[in-house]
Each structure stands twice: as structure tokens, then as C-alpha cells.
Amino acid sequence: MQSSYGGVLGLSQKSGGTQNTGLLPLTVKQISEAAQNSSDDTFYIDGIDVNNVTILGMVHNKEERSTDVSFLLDDGTGRVEVKRWIDGQDTFENEQIAALQDGVYVRVHGHLRSFQGKRNIVAFSVRPVTDFNEVTYHFLECIFVHLHNSKANGMAVKGPSISSPNYGNPVGGGAPSQYVTPNMTGVGGSMDECQKRVHSVFEEPSSLSSEVGLHIDDVARRIPGFTKKQVKDAIEFLVNEGLIYSTIDDDHYKSTNG
Amino acid sequence: MDTSNPAPFVNAELLKRYPGRRVRCVLKVVRAEGNSSLSGLTSDGLHISVKQVPSVASLSQFVEVIGVVDSDRTLRAEICTNFGDTFDMSSFNQLVQMANSEYQSLFI
Numbered sequence: 001m002q003s004s005y006g007g008v009l010g011l012s013q014k015s016g017g018t019q020n021t022g023l024l025p026l027t028v029k030q031i032s033e034a035a036q037n038s039s040d041d042t043f044y045i046d047g048i049d050v051n052n053v054t055i056l057g058m059v060h061n062k063e064e065r066s067t068d069v070s071f072l073l074d075d076g077t078g079r080v081e082v083k084r085w086i087d088g089q090d091t092f093e094n095e096q097i098a099a100l101q102d103g104v105y106v107r108v109h110g111h112l113r114s115f116q117g118k119r120n121i122v123a124f125s126v127r128p129v130t131d132f133n134e135v136t137y138h139f140l141e142c143i144f145v146h147l148h149n150s151k152a153n154g155m156a157v158k159g160p161s162i163s164s165p166n167y168g169n170p171v172g173g174g175a176p177s178q179y180v181t182p183n184m185t186g187v188g189g190s191m192d193e194c195q196k197r198v199h200s201v202f203e204e205p206s207s208l209s210s211e212v213g214l215h216i217d218d219v220a221r222r223i224p225g226f227t228k229k230q231v232k233d234a235i236e237f238l239v240n241e242g243l244i245y246s247t248i249d250d251d252h253y254k255s256t257n258g
Numbered sequence: 259m260d261t262s263n264p265a266p267f268v269n270a271e272l273l274k275r276y277p278g279r280r281v282r283c284v285l286k287v288v289r290a291e292g293n294s295s296l297s298g299l300t301s302d303g304l305h306i307s308v309k310q311v312p313s314v315a316s317l318s319q320f321v322e323v324i325g326v327v328d329s330d331r332t333l334r335a336e337i338c339t340n341f342g343d344t345f346d347m348s349s350f351n352q353l354v355q356m357a358n359s360e361y362q363s364l365f366i
Binding site: 027058076131136143147 | 259282324345357364
């Protein structure tokens with residue numbers, strides 16, 4: 001299971017990838033090192049699509065023009081250009097922009113863009129910092145989110161490599177010689193605990209050597225903590241996966257690995 | 259976009275790691291000395307002195323000094339920013355420690 005930390009605005013999951021519709025707090029250094037998709041010029045950091053970003057730093061070289069205002073934001077890890085388009089009619093916007101002076105600490109929310117090879121931020125909010133604990137908070141959040149996202153994607157990468165290529169092959173339960181271990185953890189988390197345990201019972205040498213395999217009751221007895229219904233459901237699942245097959249009657253099953 | 263001249267977060271203990279380099283440090287102002295120096299307490303509880311402070315008189319209780327490390331206990335200020343009178347030094351100190359050790363790659 002993959003999860004992405006999308007900040008306050010929430011998460012969304014897309015099958016096969018991590019889609020981020022939330023907000024990423026970043027340092028300018030992280031922005032400068034973000035990877036870029038060659039096909040569509042979108043960025044990604046720690047395996048997450050970079051969409052909305054928030055950065056915090058000091059304003060330098062503010063330039064006000066008729067259609068936009070731009071400045072360099074220095075957060076101690078680097079400087080990045082920030083641009084904010086001006087509406088002209090929006091008084092809230094005008095107040096925000098008037099508050100911007102060189103040397104002022106601001107919190108920026110915006111999109112990460114690339115123009116002529118240089119990365120910049122197109123901001124939709126630039127707010128002066130009033131409580132400077134926000135500075136400490138922002139950088140701690142950058143560390144936290146980075147750690148969270150790296151861990152989540154680190155685990156997802158390890159998962160699929162454990163599963164065997166033969167796993168999903170249900171063709172008459174034929175002997176899958178490459179299938180070495182009954183290790184279930186890789187395949188999209190579809191095997192629950194009961195199914196794993198039931199299957200491992202069928203994989204035991206004593207079970208494999210028995211011609212008729214095991215009776216459902218035998219299996220249930222060996223794994224306390226599960227109801228007979230759960231065991232039956234697990235067995236049905238394993239049959240559908242081609243891992244076990246029924247032998248002398250509907251109550252006896254044996255691993256296809258024998 | 260320019261990451262060639264970062265100014266790492268430091269406390270007193272870390273000053274000696276960046277001699278002659280530009281750093282940023284939040285201090286609790288203890289005493290103003292003359293009209294361009296001050297003595298302050300770092301986030302790890304040690305005293306350092308800062309020279310070439312612009313407008314010493316109008317500083318709040320907590321000040322961020324961005325400047326060059328002159329010695330293990332002195333900074334030569336370039337920019338001083340008032341960080342107000344309520345600032346959590348212990349959280350800041352932990353940030354400084356993390357930003358200079360395991361998570362250094364995010365910063366410098």
C-alpha cells in the first residue's frame with residue numbers, strides 16, 4: 001500500500017503510482033534537486049508528483065511591474081525566483097503585494113514551473129511571516145514530509161520484488177517449478193493474514209507428502225485464532241489462485257507445489 | 259535558481275564547523291554593547307557576540323543574525339531580523355541539529 005503525504009489538503013491514490021493533489025513544503029535546495037519527467041515537464045520529489053508547493057524565506061530584489069511582481073526568495077538553502085501575477089482589481093492582492101519589502105520573511109504558496117531551463121515558482125499567495133516560530137515549523141515540516149514520503153516509496157519498491165513471476169498463473173494448478181517460497185507479501189497486499197497462514201500449513205513437508213492432502217478441519221486445528229468459515233474462505237481463495245486443489249472430496253486439499 | 263551560497267542554521271556549537279562561512283543563527287539578546295555590537299544566547303545556551311549590527315537599539319528579544327563566522331564565538335553580521343519576543347529556542351535547536359546531521363542534504 002502506498003500513501004503520500006499531501007499536507008493539509010489531503011491525499012489521493014492512483015493505482016500504480018502516487019498522485020499528489022496536496023501541498024508539499026520544500027526548501028529551495030529540494031526544488032533545485034527535483035527530478036523532472038522528460039515527457040511532460042512535471043516534477044517529482046521523493047517519488048511524489050510536485051504540484052502545490054509552499055516555501056518560506058526572505059524577499060530580495062523585489063520588482064514590481066504592471067502585470068506582475070517578482071522577487072528572489074532566499075531561505076538559507078538557496079534562492080529561487082517567485083512571480084505573482086497581478087489582477088489590478090483585487091484589493092486583497094494589492095495589500096499583500098504592498099507588504100512585500102526586501103528583507104521581509106514571507107510564506108509562499110504556488111506552483112513549481114520551469115522556464116528556459118530555470119526553475120521558478122508562480123505564486124498565488126505571498127504572506128509575510130508574523131510569528132517566527134513559523135520558520136522553525138516550516139523546515140521541520142520539510143524534514144518530516146521528506147522522511148514520510150521516502151519511507152512510503154521505499155517500502156513500495158521493495159514489495160513487488162519478492163513475489164514470484166508464476167504467482168498469478170491459475171492454469172489447472174499445474175506444477176509451478178519456479179515457485180519457491182510461499183511468500184505472499186509482494187502482490188498488492190491482496191493476501192490477508194488468514195490466507196497466508198492457511199497456505200503455509202499446506203506448504204509444510206508433512207502436508208506435501210500426504211497424498212490426499214489435508215482436511216479443512218485439520219487446517220483449522222493447526223491455526224488457532226481463525227474461524228472455520230475464515231479457513232474455508234481462505235481455502236477457496238487459494239484454489240482460485242491455483243495454489244491448492246481439492247483431492248478426494250471437497251473437504252480435502254493439497255498444495256499444487258507437491 | 260541558485261543554491262551556490264547557502265547559509266546553514268547554526269547554534270554556538272556548530273560555529274566552528276563553518277569558519278569564514280555565511281551562516282544563520284537565532285539569538286536571544288542579552289546585552290547591547292556600544293552601538294553596533296551585541297551579546298546573545300544561542301539556542302544551545304551559549305554566549306556569542308555579534309559585531310557590525312545595524313540598528314542595535316531597535317532589536318526585539320529574539321534576533322536572527324545572518325552573517326559570517328569570525329571565530330568560535332563571534333559573528334560578523336550582515337542582516338539582522340527581529341524574530342519577536344516569543345520564539346521557541348528549544349525547537350529551533352533541534353531543527354539546527356537535524357539540519358546539520360541526518361537531513362543535511364535538504365539544506366546545504
